[in-house]
């Protein structure tokens with residue numbers, strides 16, 4: 301049986317809602333064979349981050365080489381990349397891989413805990429962003445990347461365009477999860493703006509939404525679906541995951557990675 305393969309390069313979440321765990325659940329749901337390279341082991345749960353252990357850059361390089369020497373990679377994504385040494389080995393590895401690269405420029409967990417060293421942000425922006433086929437910042441991440449405030453929907457569209465034209469990403473999806481009102485995201489694909497809108501779901505259970513969304517985009521790209529359509533389908537996937545999220549843990553609960561199947565059943569009725 302032939303199968304497309306997706307790789308995530310990211311940190312861990314033992315509570316299963318974010319990071320590598322969320323990515324692998326998403327790949328599995330969306331029928332892309334899931335593989336992972338761990339960057340940092342994070343002792344976190346729905347309430348926040350207790351401790352972080354960064355793997356040596358050499359160990360990240362070894363994992364990248366092990367997986368790419370043996371397995372096909374039809375698309376890959378990155379999440380938490382905490383420091384410059386890690387970024388450098390990833391930047392050195394990427395040119396060998398001819399597959400779409402989805403970069404989730406993870407900076408801060410929902411709890412407010414930082415997941416990337418402040419001094420490494422400039423390196424990420426200058427050296428890794430240009431490799432991204434698509435980058436998926438939330439509003440604070442887009443503000444950090446561009447060094448400017450984003451308030452209105454026009455600002456969001458302009459930010460998506462500038463991340464492509466000024467920072468060199470292939471495409472940019474600026475997410476509106478952190479704004480009031482409808483949950484609207486804007487994709488600039490290098491030539492036009494696409495918008496993706498969903499009802500805002502009244503829930504606190506949104507731990508790992510960004511990881512899940514970017515993993516779903518990766519899985520769809522691995523299956524050869526074009527970017528605007530991959531984002532459209534991933535948006536449906538993450539919206540369903542939030543709508544049917546779980547009241548687990550004492551903080552912001554995790555999303556439900558199999559919820560899209562429940563939604564599909566509803567559509568058929």
Ligand SMILES: Nc1ncnc2c1ncn2[C@@H]1O[C@H](COP(=O)(O)OP(=O)(O)O)[C@@H](O)[C@H]1O
Nearest residue numbers: 438475476477478483484499500501509510513
């Ligand atoms: N309460 C919500 N209801 C519906 N969609 C949401 C909600 N919160 C976030 N989203 C959507 O989830 C996706 C992830 O966005 P966001 O929460 O901004 O990312 P991150 O987890 O990286 O901060 C986006 O499509 C966003 O519009």
Ligand SMILES: Cc1ncc(COP(=O)(O)OP(=O)(O)O)c(N)n1
Nearest residue numbers: 311312319409410507508509510511
């Ligand atoms: C290991 C790890 N990576 C990323 C995040 C942040 O995930 P995100 O999807 O942005 O979700 P929230 O921070 O909104 O929960 C993380 N917490 N851990």
